[in-house]
Amino acid sequence: MTDTFSLALAQLNPTVGAIRKNMALLAMYYDRALEQCADLLVSPELLTTGYPPEDLVLKPSFQDAVEDAVLAFVETTRGKPTGVLLGTPWRVEEGLYNAALFIFDGEIRQIVLKRHLPNYGVFDEMRLFSSGAESAVINFAGRKLGVMICEDMWYDDVAADLKLAGAEMLIVLNGSPFEGDKPFLRYDLAAERVEHCHVPLVYVNQVGGQDELVFDGASFVMNSAGERVCLMRHWREEMAIVKISKDNQIAGPLAHDSHGLEALYQAMVLGLRDYVNKNGFPGVVLGLSGGIDSALSAAVAVDALGAKRVRCVMMPSPYTSQESLDDARGCAEMLGVEYESVSIEPAMQAFETMLAPIFSGKDKDITEENIQSRARGLLLMALSNKFGHMLLTTGNKSEMSVGYATIYGDMCGGYSVLKDVYKMTVFALCKWRNDQKPEGCLGPDGRVMPDNVIAKPPSAELRPDQKDEDSLPPYEILDDILECLIEKEYSLEDVVACGHDADVVRRIWKLLDRAEYKRRQAPPGVKLTSRAFGRDRRYPLTNGFTSLI
Ligand SMILES: Nc1ncnc2c1ncn2[C@@H]1O[C@H](COP(=O)(O)OP(=O)(O)OC[C@H]2O[C@@H]([n+]3cccc(C(=O)O)c3)[C@H](O)[C@@H]2O)[C@@H](O)[C@H]1O
């Protein structure tokens, strides 16, 4: 046994499906690990394909391409002193597995198969993979390594089997997406495994955005006393060298924990940045109304992409107030973005004229309000088509819950950063971002929006003097009821027991169910909570279940 075992933890940001690019990333970090004389480089889960590969991994030609790329990489390790634990899909006999390959000196020396396949929330791994049946330790450099893959750490049996087989340290390869306080949940689970096994635990996570998921990284090492002795930076691709001595003394970098509003904001920034960059957009375009949702969406976009890649458009109607015009301009100036103004009044008049013969004798109602929203959507999509920018949609979770958005209108767009953010959190995030610039963000150091944007009552300005609270309960009440119904799945009785009026709860429940069709057609957005709309909450569109009290 060498005196010190040196691990290179590669917290990488792969692109799902981009096998060649991901293998190039691995090769680059393998070279760095060699330079640093590491004994073993550890990758995140399914690095070759990126996580989650979804049904792509079922395609036989994709499986062939993975295998070819892995075998080519294995060859490059011949004669080199550093081993690799590589997360990849792997075919064994008739089955396809979520695996970790132990590669050393030009050979695949051992294959670890994931035993617990997550199949809840956003995960569908049972649809894709067979599950492994047993665990064996890897003997390397005089150490007995117990290797697990992500969900395996969430149960006690795999770690216990590895300990029984003589594991002297646990190494976990992960594709663990961010939500709320997830990093702390991972630390707690790791501490339980360490407490039972009395060995150090090494946790390596993916970082980066993939569609609705964002991976925070936050890879760490816990010593056998359950203390976190190494923490890698959240939200960044990087490699850390961690040295473990014979008597399990551990030395490695210790970054700060990202949590609360900072973590939510960084998740939104990274989710949008990677969605835009990995899909090859030059930037984003959005409607800037002078309201809080578009102001926060614009700030996140500038922090993610830089001001030059964000284009904002004010589209006034006759109902737009001077206050909104001033606030929208104020936001644009503070963010330093390109700002244009295009009136939708001619479009409103054109539609009125075109529809007059058919609508004759009918009162004005929500139809005309939705035309305004759709005129804006059409205009923004025209800019997107002409200049190639992706349209950023701005609806927040409170609105998406109750259907308070116009389908094919302000719901137009390719991606959303507020889709999983309740309105009260929108307020808090704006105040927070006005007070500080988070690490790695590309926007201004100072404030990003005028204080008035945060202070004034929200309004869609689709008719004179309209305010959101004319048709919805105050956001403190609405958000609390929504959280009870969505995140907590409470019954009507449970929500009423929290102090809410039964009629209001009934009304919100009905709105929530009825808006499912809108959400199914809404753009994807960054998952931040334990119950994001989309894969996390799959409700029927046609739904006859109602509460009876
Ligand atoms: N289950 C179902 N499956 C498929 N389609 C269904 C459907 N239920 C209704 N529909 C269709 O959907 C249409 C109604 O939806 P839609 O056209 O969107 O219109 P609607 O939901 O009636 O109105 C839009 C709502 O969003 C509010 N809004 C609009 C714009 C901005 C803001 C804001 O402050 O952010 C708020 C506005 O005040 C209003 O409450 C109907 O024509 C109906 O045919």
Ligand SMILES: Nc1ncnc2c1ncn2[C@@H]1O[C@H](COP(=O)(O)OP(=O)(O)OP(=O)(O)O)[C@@H](O)[C@H]1O
């Ligand atoms: N006058 C406008 N100019 C530009 N964009 C607008 C305008 N009005 C609405 N939009 C776009 O439509 C979205 C929905 O806006 P609306 O004002 O109806 O409600 P909101 O959800 O309160 O949003 P916000 O807080 O951004 O105003 C806005 O976020 C913005 O992107």
Ligand SMILES: NC(=O)CC[C@H](N)C(=O)O
């Ligand atoms: N890739 C996985 O197995 C992820 C599942 C696990 N419960 C997590 O979120 O960390």
